Amino acid sequence: MGLKNYIGAFIMTALFAFALISFAANFANDNNSAINIGHDSEYADLTTNTKGDVDTLYIQANISATAVQEGTISTQTEATQGGTEFKVGIWNSFDMAKRSADIAFKKIFGGDSAFSIFFTALAAFISFAIGWFIIKAWKGNPD
Amino acid sequence: MAIYQEVNLTGGMDTALISTATSVPAFPIMILVFVYLTILIGGTTSQKNKGGNADVPMWATLAGLGTTMVTLVMGLGIGLVSLGTTSIVIAITIMAGFWYFLSRGRYEQ
Numbered sequence: 001m002g003l004k005n006y007i008g009a010f011i012m013t014a015l016f017a018f019a020l021i022s023f024a025a026n027f028a029n030d031n032n033s034a035i036n037i038g039h040d041s042e043y044a045d046l047t048t049n050t051k052g053d054v055d056t057l058y059i060q061a062n063i064s065a066t067a068v069q070e071g072t073i074s075t076q077t078e079a080t081q082g083g084t085e086f087k088v089g090i091w092n093s094f095d096m097a098k099r100s101a102d103i104a105f106k107k108i109f110g111g112d113s114a115f116s117i118f119f120t121a122l123a124a125f126i127s128f129a130i131g132w133f134i135i136k137a138w139k140g141n142p143d
Numbered sequence: 144m145a146i147y148q149e150v151n152l153t154g155g156m157d158t159a160l161i162s163t164a165t166s167v168p169a170f171p172i173m174i175l176v177f178v179y180l181t182i183l184i185g186g187t188t189s190q191k192n193k194g195g196n197a198d199v200p201m202w203a204t205l206a207g208l209g210t211t212m213v214t215l216v217m218g219l220g221i222g223l224v225s226l227g228t229t230s231i232v233i234a235i236t237i238m239a240g241f242w243y244f245l246s247r248g249r250y251e252q
Contacts (some may be wrong), residue, residue, distance in 0.1 A: 009244035016240040020211065020233055027215050034222030037229050 004132050011057065011125050018050045061124035068131040098123060164223050171223040175232060178213050182206035200243040207236030 025038030025047075037043050150162040164170045183206040187197035214232045217223040 005247070006245075009241070009247070012244040013237070013241040016244070017237045020236060020240075024211065024215060024229065024233055028218060031219055033215070033218045034220060035218030035224060035226050035229055037226065037233065040226060040230060043230065043233075 004129055007128065008125060011121055014050050014053060015121055018047060021047050057121060057124055061128050065127045065131055068134060160223065161221065171217055172228060174217075175210050175214060175224070175228070179206045179210045179235075182209050200239065200246040203239040204236070204243040207232070207239040211236050 021037065021043055025036065025043075027033065028036035028038060148162075148166045150159055150166065152159050154162075183199075183202050186202035186205060187199055190202070191197040210232055214224055214229050218229060
């Protein structure tokens with residue numbers, strides 16, 4: 001397993017945990033259940049912390065993506081200087097896709113942060129994976 | 144002396160379940176263990192018979208999700224399961240999910 005697989009596994013686990021706990025708590029709230037996991041302070045803390053982790057990941061993924069976008073590399077045996085083939089229009093396409101998906105998501109889920117956290121984390125991870133593939137194609141296997 | 148109080152079977156399935164759970168507090172937990180193991184063992188065995196290999200992490204996660212659903216339903220009304228039991232079931236499901244996501248190889252879907 002490479003770094004991408006490990007990071008993907010951790011992010012998916014965080015999203016899975018957040019989804020499961022949120023579902024259990026909301027199911028109990030909606031049905032006036034006698035047993036409500038949302039009343040457990042430790043799980044409430046876990047949900048809050050997971051949300052914070054995903055927010056941090058989003059910020060860091062943006063910083064990494066910007067670094068890839070603005071980065072250059074000197075000519076080497078098997079690398080092209082500047083890597084311009086990866087920069088022509090592709091970042092505008094990302095922004096366009098992100099805004100389009102953002103609108104669709106807000107229309108579907110109403111822009112609730114509890115739902116948008118999934119889109120945020122997935123978009124951040126996909127950006128990271130694409131950046132990783134670019135580095136791989138550009139410089140060689142980083143694993 | 145009886146081992147446990149006799150269950151009232153004349154009030155329907157719900158009353159029987161509640162009566163049994165009142166007499167034997169471990170009863171709902173045993174049901175949850177039964178559901179989990181049925182999905183896990185049934186799924187892995189069936190998959191192994193068909194394809195030769197069993198995806199145990201996937202079936203562990205599916206069993207956890209199925210058990211979680213049963214647990215949530217059992218928490219309705221008077222609540223056959225405790226908050227601790229619900230928390231443990233969800234924690235086991237999250238652990239199984241972690242195992243599942245880590246078990247995905249590069250060429251697997």
